[in-house]
Amino acid sequence: MTSIFITGSFGFVGSNLFEYLKCIFIFFKYQREAPIEINQDIVIHLAGKAHDLKKTSNSDEYYQVNTELTKKVFDAFLASNAKVFITLSSVKAVGDEVYGVLTEEQTSNPITHYGKSKLLAEQYILSKQIPEGKRVYILRPCMIHGPGNKGNLNLLYKLVSNGIPWPLGSFGNKRSFCSIDNLMFIIKELIDRKDIPSGVYNVADDEALSTNEVISLLAVSQNRKPKIWILPKGLIKAFAKLGDLLQLPLTTERLQKLTESYVVSNQKIKSAIGKNLQVSAKDGLLKTFNSFHTNVQ
Numbered sequence: 001m002t003s004i005f006i007t008g009s010f011g012f013v014g015s016n017l018f019e020y021l022k023c024i025f026i027f028f029k030y031q032r033e034a035p036i037e038i039n040q041d042i043v044i045h046l047a048g049k050a051h052d053l054k055k056t057s058n059s060d061e062y063y064q065v066n067t068e069l070t071k072k073v074f075d076a077f078l079a080s081n082a083k084v085f086i087t088l089s090s091v092k093a094v095g096d097e098v099y100g101v102l103t104e105e106q107t108s109n110p111i112t113h114y115g116k117s118k119l120l121a122e123q124y125i126l127s128k129q130i131p132e133g134k135r136v137y138i139l140r141p142c143m144i145h146g147p148g149n150k151g152n153l154n155l156l157y158k159l160v161s162n163g164i165p166w167p168l169g170s171f172g173n174k175r176s177f178c179s180i181d182n183l184m185f186i187i188k189e190l191i192d193r194k195d196i197p198s199g200v201y202n203v204a205d206d207e208a209l210s211t212n213e214v215i216s217l218l219a220v221s222q223n224r225k226p227k228i229w230i231l232p233k234g235l236i237k238a239f240a241k242l243g244d245l246l247q248l249p250l251t252t253e254r255l256q257k258l259t260e261s262y263v264v265s266n267q268k269i270k271s272a273i274g275k276n277l278q279v280s281a282k283d284g285l286l287k288t289f290n291s292f293h294t295n296v297q
Contacts, residue, residue, distance in 0.1 A: 002191070005038045005082065007073060008046030012149055013088065013183065017044065020184040021191075028073075036076035042191055043077045045070060045087040049114070059113040066117035071124050078128065086137045086190055087125070091202065091264055093118035093140060102176075102264045104140075104200050122200065130198060137190050139183075141203040142264045145284070146180030147291035153214075157292045160218040165227035168236060169212055171259035176204040179284030182277045189273050196272045204264040205281035211258070217282060221289035 003024040008014045018025060026040055028047075049065040070087060077085045092115040094108045110116050122138055130136050145153055159166065183203055190196055209217075212228055219226035240255040242248065270277070279287070 002042060003040040004042040004044055005040040006044045006046065007069075008048065008088075011046060012146070013144065013180070014046045015148070016146065016180050016184060017046075017187065021188060036072055038076045038080035038082050040080075040082055041084070043073065043080075043082050043085045044187070045073045045085070048088065049117070062113040062117035063120070066114070067120045067124070070121035074125050074128070078131065078134075083133060084135050084137075084191055086139065086187060087121070089118045089122050089138050089140045089200075090115070091140045091142045091204075091262075093122055097260065098262045098264070100263070102202065102262070104202055104265075104268050126200075134198075135190075135194070135196070136198045137196075138200045139186070139203050140200065141178045141183060142176045142262065144178045144180060144183060145288045147288060149180070149288060153285075153288060154292065156211075156214060157218055157289060160215060160224065160226075161222060163224075163227070165229045166212070166215045167229045167231055168255075168259055169228035169230045170233050170236070172210055172212075173259050173261045174208040174210055175214075175262050176208045176264035177281055177285060178204050179277075179279050179281070179287070181279045181284060181287075185278045186269060186273065189275070193273075199268075201269040201272070202264050202266055203269060204266040205279070205284060206266065206277060207281040208261075208263040209281055209285070213282075214285065217285050218289055221286055221293060 001024050003026060004021070005026045005028060006014060006017070007028045009018065009025065009027045028036070047065065047069060049062050074085065074087070091102060092112065093110055094102060094106055094115075095110055096112060096115065108119050110119055125136060125138060143151065145151060182205055186201075186203060212226075215228055216226040236255065237252070240250050240252045243251040243254075266277075
């Protein structure tokens with residue numbers, strides 16, 4: 001049976017991977033000064049310092065975990081007999097804003113410590129010569145979701161479940177998501193097949209959805225009618241400017257984040273695999289939203 005050396009095994013992705021692959025896992029506990037020894041067939045590096053939306057984290061933590069730990073694990077992989085190395089980076093290693101559709105060819109220019117630390121780890125991996133017989137994959141997922149996930153989608157779920165209308169319906173943004181089912185499928189393909197070239201791959205569902213579509217799916221999952229207000233954009237922007245002055249929940253920065261588009265292409269990974277993904281964006285989100293309802297019950 002295939003044995004896997006895994007970091008970040010108790011996180012959201014790691015716990016799902018453990019159930020999905022049903023392999024022999026060797027769990028790694030991070031100790032900064034301790035050497036890493038790898039005697040397994042596969043290395044899956046999931047451990048990382050997540051993007052802190054509240055901006056309370058020490059910037060050094062990002063580089064210690066996302067950059068230095070990744071270097072350490074990758075060096076151990078190169079020195080071992082393991083054949084496959086898979087690490088989770090992020091689309092934020094390219095940038096926090098996307099104009100058009102994000103592809104792997106776009107020049108990286110992250111502005112946050114999270115994005116910069118992920119990019120430095122990628123650059124280190126790509127700077128090394130890959131020994132013959134080894135395969136190295138850097139995956140850049142967008143927002144990962146699934147049952148048990150506690151990300152930003154929970155906030156929208158609470159808004160809909162409390163009957164609060166979505167007031168930004170006049171903004172037609174589009175965002176890409178990544179179902180945990182599709183991510184698990186891709187990782188298994190990378191492990192099982194030797195014909196997929198090493199490299200950097202974006203990971204996203206096929207369809208990008210507007211926030212209005214996400215709100216509608218949330219309503220469907222709760223057997224409700226979606227409440228979406230189509231208010232004049234000028235009025236919303238003026239209220240956001242007022243929020244800047246009075247420190248209200250809606251500010252110009254928050255409005256930008258809520259209404260911006262972030263569309264990610266998955267064409268490179270799909271072409272490399274030569275297969276369709278397991279679930280559509282809408283089906284994957286509905287599965288996530290239905291799990292929120294179950295957890296509430």
